[in-house]
Amino acid sequence: MIKDNLEHIQKTIPEHVTLIAVSKTKPQGDILEAYKAGHRHFGENKVQEMVDKFDDLPKDIKWHMIGHLQRNKVKYMVHFVHLIHGVDSLKTLKEINKQAEKHNRVIQCLLQAKIAEEDSKFGLSFSDIESILSGEEISNFKNIAIVGLMGMATFTDDESQIEREFSSLKNAFDRLQQKHDSLEILSMGMSGDYKIAIENGSTMVRIGSSIFGKRNYQ
Numbered sequence: 001m002i003k004d005n006l007e008h009i010q011k012t013i014p015e016h017v018t019l020i021a022v023s024k025t026k027p028q029g030d031i032l033e034a035y036k037a038g039h040r041h042f043g044e045n046k047v048q049e050m051v052d053k054f055d056d057l058p059k060d061i062k063w064h065m066i067g068h069l070q071r072n073k074v075k076y077m078v079h080f081v082h083l084i085h086g087v088d089s090l091k092t093l094k095e096i097n098k099q100a101e102k103h104n105r106v107i108q109c110l111l112q113a114k115i116a117e118e119d120s121k122f123g124l125s126f127s128d129i130e131s132i133l134s135g136e137e138i139s140n141f142k143n144i145a146i147v148g149l150m151g152m153a154t155f156t157d158d159e160s161q162i163e164r165e166f167s168s169l170k171n172a173f174d175r176l177q178q179k180h181d182s183l184e185i186l187s188m189g190m191s192g193d194y195k196i197a198i199e200n201g202s203t204m205v206r207i208g209s210s211i212f213g214k215r216n217y218q
């Protein structure tokens with residue numbers, strides 16, 4: 001099942017788009033099934049759950065932290081995390097840099113932009129992103145690399161709204177990229193909206209339920 005879902009989705013996305021299989025709440029057996037089918041990029045939204053899975057599963061898995069990050073949890077994952085998607089403050093960047101330094105790593109981060117209408121979604125405004133990228137402080141953070149932006153669209157059936165939100169992020173990304181050439185990743189798109197995201201320039205999609213089935217939150 002999982003293998004078939006993966007293959008099916010992989011066929012519908014262009015080669016330059018990286019597929020992150022979002023395995024949050026799913027058992028390790030499900031991840032192994034995807035792993036055996038050749039998949040290596042997995043996404044989790046809780047640090048403790050990701051740490052447990054990292055400890056038990058093959059070490060060539062690339063772990064993506066896609067959830068909202070609490071600063072006090074950063075230290076538990078800096079030794080292995082591949083990419084942190086949801087960074088939305090300078091304070092968090094500072095903490096990632098500090099912890100990464102202890103492990104002699106440079107950690108790749110994406111800044112999360114708030115593009116959705118919903119108040120529940122985290123993220124920075126485009127002007128805040130601009131200030132962080134151009135600010136002095138960031139140049140002192142030797143152990144992080146800001147390699148792109150991430151965003152989540154509003155949860156709605158209105159495709160034109162989703163399209164508007166993704167294209168606003170793509171426009172900001174293109175504009176920022178002219179000054180900041182370290183930006184190369186645009187992480188946007190989930191099971192319900194990844195096709196619209198790709199049409200609007202996404203280079204990384206985060207897909208959970210279409211691969212692993214519905215999540216069961218208890």
Ligand SMILES: *Cc1c(COP(=O)(O)O)cnc(C)c1O
Binds near residue numbers: 022066067190
């Ligand atoms: C859960 C989650 C996803 C995947 O959602 P699906 O709708 O199951 O594909 C993608 N991105 C983030 C940030 C998530 O928390």
